[in-house]
Amino acid sequence: MRKWNFCAGPGAISEEVLEEVQSELLEYKNAGASIMEVSHRSKLYSAVADEAKQDLIEILNIPKNYDVLFLQGGATHQFSMVPYNFCHSSGEADYILSGTWSKKAISEASKIIKVNTIASSEAKNYSYAPDPKTWNLSESAAYVHYCPNETIQGVAIHDIPSVDKPIISDASSVILSEPLDVNKFSLIYAGAQKNIGPAGLTIVIIERDFMELGNQKIPNILKYSEHSIADSMLNTPPTFAWYMAGKVFKWIKKKGGLEFFKQQNHIKASKLYEYIDSSDFYSNKIDIENRSIMNVTFFLENDELDTSFLHQAEENGLLNLKGHRSVGGMRASIYNAMPLEGVEELINYMQYFESKNG
Numbered sequence: 001m002r003k004w005n006f007c008a009g010p011g012a013i014s015e016e017v018l019e020e021v022q023s024e025l026l027e028y029k030n031a032g033a034s035i036m037e038v039s040h041r042s043k044l045y046s047a048v049a050d051e052a053k054q055d056l057i058e059i060l061n062i063p064k065n066y067d068v069l070f071l072q073g074g075a076t077h078q079f080s081m082v083p084y085n086f087c088h089s090s091g092e093a094d095y096i097l098s099g100t101w102s103k104k105a106i107s108e109a110s111k112i113i114k115v116n117t118i119a120s121s122e123a124k125n126y127s128y129a130p131d132p133k134t135w136n137l138s139e140s141a142a143y144v145h146y147c148p149n150e151t152i153q154g155v156a157i158h159d160i161p162s163v164d165k166p167i168i169s170d171a172s173s174v175i176l177s178e179p180l181d182v183n184k185f186s187l188i189y190a191g192a193q194k195n196i197g198p199a200g201l202t203i204v205i206i207e208r209d210f211m212e213l214g215n216q217k218i219p220n221i222l223k224y225s226e227h228s229i230a231d232s233m234l235n236t237p238p239t240f241a242w243y244m245a246g247k248v249f250k251w252i253k254k255k256g257g258l259e260f261f262k263q264q265n266h267i268k269a270s271k272l273y274e275y276i277d278s279s280d281f282y283s284n285k286i287d288i289e290n291r292s293i294m295n296v297t298f299f300l301e302n303d304e305l306d307t308s309f310l311h312q313a314e315e316n317g318l319l320n321l322k323g324h325r326s327v328g329g330m331r332a333s334i335y336n337a338m339p340l341e342g343v344e345e346l347i348n349y350m351q352y353f354e355s356k357n358g
């Protein structure tokens with residue numbers, strides 16, 4: 001029996017999508033084989049790949065001067081691919097440090113480029129995100145990198161920063177949760193395994209003019225422009241994950257697009273934060289204006305009850321609520337595929353647990 005899955009990633013996938021995939025698993029469209037078993041260069045697969053790309057362009061309203069790439073390597077691979085492509089111009093880039101993932105991005109980029117960490121909330125345990133108004137951009141930076149939603153801490157920068165430099169966003173845990181003005185970015189990347197589909201696929205949305213500035217003296221597999229010329233088929237792409245992402249995009253469209261999910265996601269998060277704030281038993285440590293809509297972190301006042309909370313949660317059909325090992329406490333990841341009903345069940349359980357142990 002399927003249960004409510006609050007995993008931070010790989011995250012929940014809509015049952016509707018899984019059922020459709022199941023129905024096509026053994027044989028895809030009279031091909032005599034599953035979609036996993038056909039060439040990525042076949043007509044059959046090309047149609048799947050093109051349609052997924054077009055649907056993503058439609059959902060996010062991606063302008064024509066951008067390309068969308070379907071790559072491998074996860075968001076982690078982007079931590080080095082970004083600086084490799086853009087290190088040659090000035091040899092410097094500005095990074096914002098607002099949580100564990102931006103710290104990793106900085107650490108990887110530092111091996112390739114001079115990183116200026118121009119704003120940081122590390123000293124306060126990432127309990128807030130540095131306000132873009134305080135970012136002190138370096139004149140010589142080739143780009144500015146930030147993470148709008150830090151999955152581990154549950155801390156977010158909600159407004160798109162307005163800066164005079166190419167801006168690059170690690171949108172892994174927030175992409176497709178609401179409409180996005182792609183025009184404001186030079187490059188957006190995201191690992192698929194939260195709001196897009198299964199792990200193994202990484203989406204890159206890149207402004208074509210910016211892409212052309214890329215370093216030509218790096219291996220093709222690292223070059224955005226080569227992936228773009230090859231329609232993301234420089235080598236064998238993650239065909240099954242790409243096909244499944246296409247199914248998720250159709251599901252998003254059917255539900256009413258990103259406006260629908262924005263509304264639903266805000267209702268889900270507000271209800272959960274409201275309950276946490278109303279209770280003395282649970283607390284959230286993030287500044288209100290930086291609270292994540294996707295990853296809600298919370299702590300029990302008495303952490304000796306953590307194990308029992310998690311154990312009973314599982315017994316009540318609520319999975320993967322344990323916070324990241326570096327942070328402790330709890331984390332409920334409430335991506336698009338988590339309906340309001342699942343969040344309401346979580347709140348009911350939290351109330352019940354509080355009534356028994358508070």
Ligand SMILES: Cc1ncc(COP(=O)(O)O)c(C=O)c1O
Pocket residue numbers: 008009073074075076077101147149150151152170171172173191192
């Ligand atoms: C914001 C963010 N960036 C980067 C990563 C790393 O992604 P991957 O495991 O796809 O390399 C994650 C993974 O959870 C993430 O949440």
